[in-house]
Amino acid sequence: MVNSVLVTGATTGLGRETALYLAEKGFQVYATTLNPQDSDAIEAPARKRNLNLQVLQLDITDPEGINDVMRTIYEQTGGIYGVVNNAGIGLRGYFEDLSEEEIRRVFEANVFGTMAVTRAALKYMRPARQGRIVIITSVGGKTGALAVSAYCATKFAQEGFGESLAQEVLPFGIHVSLVEPAIIKTERWGINRGVAKGALNPESPYFEWFRESERLSDLLVKTSPTKPLDVARAIHRALSEKKPRLRYMVGSRAKLVFALRRYLPGELFERIYFSYFIKKVTTRR
Numbered sequence: 001m002v003n004s005v006l007v008t009g010a011t012t013g014l015g016r017e018t019a020l021y022l023a024e025k026g027f028q029v030y031a032t033t034l035n036p037q038d039s040d041a042i043e044a045p046a047r048k049r050n051l052n053l054q055v056l057q058l059d060i061t062d063p064e065g066i067n068d069v070m071r072t073i074y075e076q077t078g079g080i081y082g083v084v085n086n087a088g089i090g091l092r093g094y095f096e097d098l099s100e101e102e103i104r105r106v107f108e109a110n111v112f113g114t115m116a117v118t119r120a121a122l123k124y125m126r127p128a129r130q131g132r133i134v135i136i137t138s139v140g141g142k143t144g145a146l147a148v149s150a151y152c153a154t155k156f157a158q159e160g161f162g163e164s165l166a167q168e169v170l171p172f173g174i175h176v177s178l179v180e181p182a183i184i185k186t187e188r189w190g191i192n193r194g195v196a197k198g199a200l201n202p203e204s205p206y207f208e209w210f211r212e213s214e215r216l217s218d219l220l221v222k223t224s225p226t227k228p229l230d231v232a233r234a235i236h237r238a239l240s241e242k243k244p245r246l247r248y249m250v251g252s253r254a255k256l257v258f259a260l261r262r263y264l265p266g267e268l269f270e271r272i273y274f275s276y277f278i279k280k281v282t283t284r285r
């Protein structure tokens with residue numbers, strides 16, 4: 001039985017944890033790295049845990065590279081059982097401080113890259129009449145937040161894409177799941193933070209507010225009870241449950257925020273929650 005799973009962006013954070021966890025659970029994992037020189041970041045922990053996984057180079061914005069990776073997996077394993085669309089980038093800054101180029105770049109990776117990888121995988125899954133597509137969206141794909149408008153726009157786009165695609169491919173036995181993590185400490189909050197150039201300009205009318213919102217974000221990261229392993233477990237469920245869910249929300253804080261938003265009447269949530277953050281970043285201390 002084919003059990004090969006592709007995990008994109010697997011040399012850091014959630015992707016690395018997921019690739020290792022799935023290998024531990026017996027999947028034939030193909031973990032991809034954007035830069036070949038980073039492959040040891042996943043190979044070393046795999047060796048240490050005595051796990052078998054294969055590392056391939058992949059830029060999800062390169063259509064030829066995507067096809068090569070799919071072909072390699074198909075030729076080596078006879079099919080592609082699952083794809084975990086994890087790779088992506090961040091973009092932080094108030095909207096007016098984001099350049100057109102920076103916005104296009106984040107859409108290119110998070111939206112068009114995810115779509116391109118999914119399209120290439122479906123070519124193999126559809127004739128096999130089985131497969132699992134997992135997309136790592138975010139709590140930011142369900143609730144917007146200040147200073148991450150473009151990033152949230154890509155995550156909302158992933159949500160709409162996944163929810164629609166799920167209905168198109170189910171008759172072929174292919175399941176699509178959206179995994180929605182809360183804030184989790186990973187490289188995303190360090191070297192991969194993706195702060196827009198304009199957001200660092202002290203002349204920006206948003207400069208002080210942005211600094212305050214970054215301070216607040218760091219506090220949320222530091223105190224987050226959610227760990228990369230929680231995401232890996234949810235992805236494993238999406239790949240292995242007989243009837244996988246369309247959505248797996250990961251993290252108690254995200255679940256609470258979402259429940260409040262769903263059940264509070266008359267946009268009360270928006271008024272309280274959004275106002276809280278606006279006030280928090282705009283009030284001079």
Ligand SMILES: NC(=O)c1ccc[n+]([C@@H]2O[C@H](COP(=O)([O-])OP(=O)(O)OC[C@H]3O[C@@H](n4cnc5c(N)ncnc54)[C@H](OP(=O)(O)O)[C@@H]3O)[C@@H](O)[C@H]2O)c1
Pocket residue numbers: 008009010011012013014015033034035038058059060061085086087088089109113136137138139180181182183184185186187188192
């Ligand atoms: N951490 C959080 O708080 C959080 C919360 C909700 C959702 N998420 C989502 O979870 C996913 C993983 O995030 P993370 O926290 O693990 O962040 P991360 O550590 O920055 O991981 C992102 C990975 O994607 C790779 N990547 C970036 N652009 C790529 C491209 N064009 N082609 C191939 N790979 C590319 C990066 O490679 P390089 O390192 O070489 O650039 C990196 O390995 C992302 O989709 C993120 O939006 C994260």
